[in-house]
Amino acid sequence: MGRRSQDGSDKGSSDTGSRYSAENYVRPQLETPNGSKRCLMHSCCAPCAAEVMDALAASKIETTIFFYNPNIHPRDEYEIRKEENIRYAEKLGMAFVDWDYNVRDWFDRTKGMEWEPERGARCTACFDMRFEVTADYAAEHGFDLISSTLGISRWKNMDQINGCGERAAARYPGMSYWTFNWRKEGGAQRMIEISKREEFYQQEYCGCVYSLRDTNAWRESKERPKIKRLVKFYGRDGVLED
Numbered sequence: 001m002g003r004r005s006q007d008g009s010d011k012g013s014s015d016t017g018s019r020y021s022a023e024n025y026v027r028p029q030l031e032t033p034n035g036s037k038r039c040l041m042h043s044c045c046a047p048c049a050a051e052v053m054d055a056l057a058a059s060k061i062e063t064t065i066f067f068y069n070p071n072i073h074p075r076d077e078y079e080i081r082k083e084e085n086i087r088y089a090e091k092l093g094m095a096f097v098d099w100d101y102n103v104r105d106w107f108d109r110t111k112g113m114e115w116e117p118e119r120g121a122r123c124t125a126c127f128d129m130r131f132e133v134t135a136d137y138a139a140e141h142g143f144d145l146i147s148s149t150l151g152i153s154r155w156k157n158m159d160q161i162n163g164c165g166e167r168a169a170a171r172y173p174g175m176s177y178w179t180f181n182w183r184k185e186g187g188a189q190r191m192i193e194i195s196k197r198e199e200f201y202q203q204e205y206c207g208c209v210y211s212l213r214d215t216n217a218w219r220e221s222k223e224r225p226k227i228k229r230l231v232k233f234y235g236r237d238g239v240l241e242d
């Protein structure tokens with residue numbers, strides 16, 4: 001498919017991992033940037049998280065998944081994305097923190113940015129909010145390393161995400177945000193492979209009510225059917241990138 005955002009407004013980016021082959025792939029032992037063997041990993045959903053979770057588990061980095069996404073709208077969409085992530089965390093025996101769904105605060109934070117395009121100022125505010133709370137939790141619970149699964153998605157601007165993550169971590173002395181590129185070396189392909197194998201729920205918009213609106217508007221302009229939420233699963237319906 002072309003590199004188009006979910007609302008069709010801009011180009012996404014991907015690492016095609018052209019040298020990657022599932023049969024020959026051996027997971028490397030990852031080194032954290034500050035040498036920590038513990039990581040608090042902000043997660044947005046199971047499809048983005050699973051490859052990251054597998055990589056961390058294989059490197060014996062003690063990981064806690066931190067699910068904090070008050071941007072996701074509506075509530076049933078939030079619940080299904082969270083439950084899918086819990087399902088995979090339980091499979092790996094990985095700790096999972098189910099944090100707040102303070103939707104009002106998210107709308108307050110993004111007020112006035114309702115018509116910003118994806119990867120614009122509203123998304124910066126959205127990432128900032130989620131990563132600040134991740135850093136707060138990390139500081140309170142003895143983590144000095146945080147990161148996020150958001151960057152594995154080709155719909156996202158990795159520089160924007162890393163900037164927000166680093167800003168959040170910098171609020172605490174000694175805390176680092178891990179800017180690892182989870183897409184590279186076939187990470188983006190394994191993300192799809194795992195999603196199909198696990199039959200994860202497949203969301204078709206980023207998460208907030210504005211991204212749902214804009215993706216549907218783009219689809220309408222292309223005479224494509226509107227998003228049907230809660231019904232598509234990787235590997236079951238043959239619905240993938242396009």
Ligand code: SF4
Binds near residue numbers: 207211
């Ligand atoms: S489009 Fe995605 S990242 Fe941007 S504000 Fe909405 S939920 Fe947050």
